[in-house]
Amino acid sequence: MNIRQLKIAILGTRGIPARYGGFETFAEELSQRLVLKGHQVSVYARKRFFEKKNSPGEYAGVHIRYTATIMHKYFETPVHAVTSLIDVLFKPADVILLCNAANAPFAWITAFAGMPVVINVDGIERKRAKWNLFGRLWYMLGERCAVWFSKQIIADAEVIAEYYRNRYKASPVVIAYGATAKRIPAGETLARFNLKARNYILYVSRLEPENNALGVIEAYNSIDTDVPLVIVGDAPYADQYKKLLKEKASDKVVFTGFQFGEAYHELQSNALIYIQATEVGGTHPALVEAMAHGNCIIANGTPENMEVLADCGEYYKKNNFKELAVKLKNLLSDGRRRTELSEKARKRAEGVYNWDKVTEEYLRLFKSVLNK
Secondary structure (H helix, E strand, C coil): CCHHHCEEEEECCCCCCCCCCHHHHHHHHHHHHHHHCCCEEEEEEEEECCCCCCCCEEECCEEEEEEEECCCCCCHHHHHHHHHHHHHHHCCCCEEEEECHHHHHHCHHHHCCCCCEEEECCCCHHHCCCCCHHHHHHHHHHHHHHHHHCCEEEECCHHHHHHHHHHHCCCCEECCCCECCCCCCCCHHHHHCCCCCCCCEEEECCCCHHHCHHHHHHHHHCCCCCCCEEEECCCCCCHHHHHHHHHHCCCCEEEEECCCHHHHHHHHHCCCEEEECCCCCCCCHHHHHHHHCCCCEEEECCHHHHHHHCCCCEEECCCCHHHHHHHHHHHHCCHHHHHHHHHHHHHHHHHHCEHHHHHHHHHHHHHHHHHC
């Protein structure tokens, strides 16, 4: 088969353009680059049952196919996996890239129809605090099904690949996440939130417990500074947690909600310090994007974060937010150290977390799977 004329379907995300999280950005960045290389790419997006959507739509040359789901914390992802995989049976692809192990229990639908499926498993999602027993068991099933039904498991970090090797005797390939730095000077977005360039601390994540926005706010509240803390992110099923965050936050904490596109890049481009507080997952997109923008970074000392950031940032012991407060206070007063870490992070992102390089690695993987 000619690798330059593939039909590729990307399933398991909320669709493009990205308006939610890392997998959506991944689908947007990868799909556009595949189209530019001459391939036909469809990205599956979610809609409510009976909602009217133009399917397929198009975005930057990528076909967008909407299939239905139930908008519910526990049913949204698996129901959409079923409707998407059934749709692919009638719109066959040469290879299917399925995102998130939660979708893997249904991968047999197309695997048994002869369409090879490769699965990007994401992190060890069953460890997330937001899931009840059913959610954790479902993710555990998803891990096993990813091994059973995929032609190849993909991990975006060596830590995640090692987990699958040890637990399931699988042989994942590691393909990193990419990052694009679109540097935008201070403008409309900073003005809207009353911020000044190089005079705010930035945190970006979905507002869920294991991403530790609460710990970051408590650490920030404990230090004496006039530099505001900017919390970028939201979460659709976390109203109680978001309410708690706002109750704990001082009047110097700014909540922006989700930010995408140029607004997001403007916030990344002008931060003084960036905090990565996540404790679950593989490569976190916001972290590599902060690196690409040349931010000075303090990160939670998890193996995943340390693998990505290496020696290009400061770390605090896992979930030790008193230590985070100390690190934050020290960096606020040490401009030379901030500059040093900023330059090291930028260079590492350029060399390792490059979307064009990532695209080439996915194409090689697709070719390898099809040749088998």
